[in-house]
Amino acid sequence: MWVRWWILLIPPLIVGFTLVAASQFVFLRASFFEDLGLGRVGDELVIENYVQFLTDGFYLKILWVTVKTSALAALSTLILGFPVAYLIARMRSSWSMILLAGIVVSTFITIVIKVYGLIVIFSANGLFNQTMLAIGLFDKPFSVFGNETGVVIGLMHFTLGFGVLLLYSIIQTIPKSLESAAQIHGANRWRVYYRIIFPLSLPGVTAMLLMVFNMCMGAFTSAALLGGGLVFTLPVMIQRIVMMDIKYSMGATIAAVLLVSVIIINLLSIYLLRRLRAAHLVVV
Amino acid sequence: MKFVTYRLQKAIGRFFFGLYCSISYIFLLSPMVVVIGTSLNGPTENVEASFTFPPDSFSLYWYTQIPEGQIDALLLSFVLATVASLCGCLLGVPAALGLVRSNVPGKALISAIFRAPLQIPAIVTGIAFLQLFYWIGDLTGFYWQGSIIGLALGHIFIATPYVVGTVTAILQRFDTRLEEAAVIHGASPRRAFFRVTLPVIMPGVYAGALYAFMVSFSDVPVAIFLSSPGFVTYPVEIFFALENDFEPSLMASATLVIIICLLLLLLVQKVIGLDALLKVGGSRGVG
Numbered sequence: 001m002w003v004r005w006w007i008l009l010i011p012p013l014i015v016g017f018t019l020v021a022a023s024q025f026v027f028l029r030a031s032f033f034e035d036l037g038l039g040r041v042g043d044e045l046v047i048e049n050y051v052q053f054l055t056d057g058f059y060l061k062i063l064w065v066t067v068k069t070s071a072l073a074a075l076s077t078l079i080l081g082f083p084v085a086y087l088i089a090r091m092r093s094s095w096s097m098i099l100l101a102g103i104v105v106s107t108f109i110t111i112v113i114k115v116y117g118l119i120v121i122f123s124a125n126g127l128f129n130q131t132m133l134a135i136g137l138f139d140k141p142f143s144v145f146g147n148e149t150g151v152v153i154g155l156m157h158f159t160l161g162f163g164v165l166l167l168y169s170i171i172q173t174i175p176k177s178l179e180s181a182a183q184i185h186g187a188n189r190w191r192v193y194y195r196i197i198f199p200l201s202l203p204g205v206t207a208m209l210l211m212v213f214n215m216c217m218g219a220f221t222s223a224a225l226l227g228g229g230l231v232f233t234l235p236v237m238i239q240r241i242v243m244m245d246i247k248y249s250m251g252a253t254i255a256a257v258l259l260v261s262v263i264i265i266n267l268l269s270i271y272l273l274r275r276l277r278a279a280h281l282v283v284v
Numbered sequence: 285m286k287f288v289t290y291r292l293q294k295a296i297g298r299f300f301f302g303l304y305c306s307i308s309y310i311f312l313l314s315p316m317v318v319v320i321g322t323s324l325n326g327p328t329e330n331v332e333a334s335f336t337f338p339p340d341s342f343s344l345y346w347y348t349q350i351p352e353g354q355i356d357a358l359l360l361s362f363v364l365a366t367v368a369s370l371c372g373c374l375l376g377v378p379a380a381l382g383l384v385r386s387n388v389p390g391k392a393l394i395s396a397i398f399r400a401p402l403q404i405p406a407i408v409t410g411i412a413f414l415q416l417f418y419w420i421g422d423l424t425g426f427y428w429q430g431s432i433i434g435l436a437l438g439h440i441f442i443a444t445p446y447v448v449g450t451v452t453a454i455l456q457r458f459d460t461r462l463e464e465a466a467v468i469h470g471a472s473p474r475r476a477f478f479r480v481t482l483p484v485i486m487p488g489v490y491a492g493a494l495y496a497f498m499v500s501f502s503d504v505p506v507a508i509f510l511s512s513p514g515f516v517t518y519p520v521e522i523f524f525a526l527e528n529d530f531e532p533s534l535m536a537s538a539t540l541v542i543i544i545c546l547l548l549l550l551l552v553q554k555v556i557g558l559d560a561l562l563k564v565g566g567s568r569g570v571g
Contacts, residue, residue, distance in 0.1 A: 023409070026412065221519075
């Protein structure tokens with residue numbers, strides 16, 4: 001049908017391109033000004049900030065904490081999410097829709113509210129600690145605030161719903177008949193997991209891990225709230241350095257480092273997904 | 285005998301698998317259940333006791349204690365999310381149509397530009413827009429941060445890709461022969477579009493609008509830079525309330541937000557079905 005569809009592209013493209021280009025240009029440019037503190041910046045373009053980031057142990061440690069917590073959260077999301085995704089994907093009854101709805105609901109509620117719930121659950125005389133102390137698993141109350149375990153738990157609350165939905169679409173591409181065939185030929189449940197589901201979902205799972213890792217790297221809210229001013233990741237540091245120290249250039253520099261690392265990981269996962277899609281292994 | 289042990293093994297296996305999955309669900313949903321439950325506590329001598337779960341009493345006392353600041357923030361968030369969702373559709377639907385239907389060169393690049401906000405961490409978007417608004421302000425004298433324009437621009441930026449994504453997903457599966465059939469039977473291309481194509485892609489639009497609304501409604505990292513004192517979105521307001529004055533009334537307003545989100549999800553689910561909502565693209569929360 002002869003319609004000039006490309007005309008429709010023009011307005012959104014102008015708006016989209018202007019916003020992307022202008023915002024990224026202005027902030028990347030800002031990262032090259034020397035930071036004089038209190039919002040004042042030098043007027044020459046220098047790489048001072050980047051040198052400071054790469055040589056100062058303080059910033060490098062933050063980078064390391066970000067990578068570590070993100071990797072842990074991505075792995076835990078996989079471990080906690082895979083069985084659920086498998087269950088929903090293989091379920092035949094209408095329960096699967098209800099279970100899916102539960103996942104979707106959880107992704108729609110702002111993480112701040114979920115952290116409120118975590119505060120109550122993990123408070124010293126809250127449900128979790130009272131139970132754990134009563135059955136003697138812990139000898140002192142366990143806190144999720146201001147430590148890396150808490151940050152990982154917060155990040156998981158941010159990624160688990162998304163992770164399950166992604167894994168669900170990966171598992172759906174593995175035909176159930178393969179599992180039945182293996183079982184008919186005498187494989188037990190573990191062998192089916194180990195020889196069929198694991199190898200067939202491996203490429204999709206790798207892509208999912210990269211995506212979730214990326215989300216965690218850029219996650220601000222959960223890391224900031226559960227870090228409680230004691231654990232710093234790159235996004236938390238950006239907000240702190242801009243709003244409390246009022247160092248705009250340094251904040252922009254950290255943001256640029258974060259952006260570049262996230263984009264590299266993204267390109268990697270896009271490349272991986274394209275290879276998979278070509279091989280008809282995932283439908284995401 | 286062997287048959288019995290096999291059955292037993294299977295039953296035990298199922299039990300532990302079910303248990304494992306329930307733990308995942310408890311992990312995922314318990315914070316929300318606890319927030320709703322805690323909000324029903326009655327007034328107590330010390331504030332600490334009002335945070336007990338399960339609640340000691342059933343009372344709506346804390347709902348009457350929600351500070352005005354939070355109500356204002358909630359209203360602002362609602363207006364902002366509606367604006368972001370509408371503008372997201374106005375930009376996203378033509379973008380998706382143009383992307384799928386036209387054959388302009390450099391389509392991959394164009395779609396990468398539309399998808400760029402998803403790739404940029406939200407906190408980076410926040411600081412980038414703040415710097416952009418400072419820069420525009422220095423040039424023109426009008427500073428957009430802390431105003432509805434600034435907030436709306438930031439949220440339209442992060443919300444639009446969701447609409448592009450959902451509508452593209454539907455359009456790619458749309459059989460163009462339906463449209464051709466309408467034209468062959470005498471419909472003008474315009475009529476064919478509005479009577480055939482648009483109704484088919486509407487589920488994608490609804491889903492995209494819902495995602496866009498939710499992204500804006502629950503965003504902290506962008507709004508934290510673009511809000512100003514007295515002009516704050518709800519998530520940012522309660523983000524700071526956590527550090528300053530953690531009161532049981534927070535649980536009450538948070539419960540209201542959970543209810544709003546559930547109602548919206550239910551509404552969209554009724555219109556297009558949960559299945560369609562998921563098929564057009566995974567939801568991806570913000571944080």
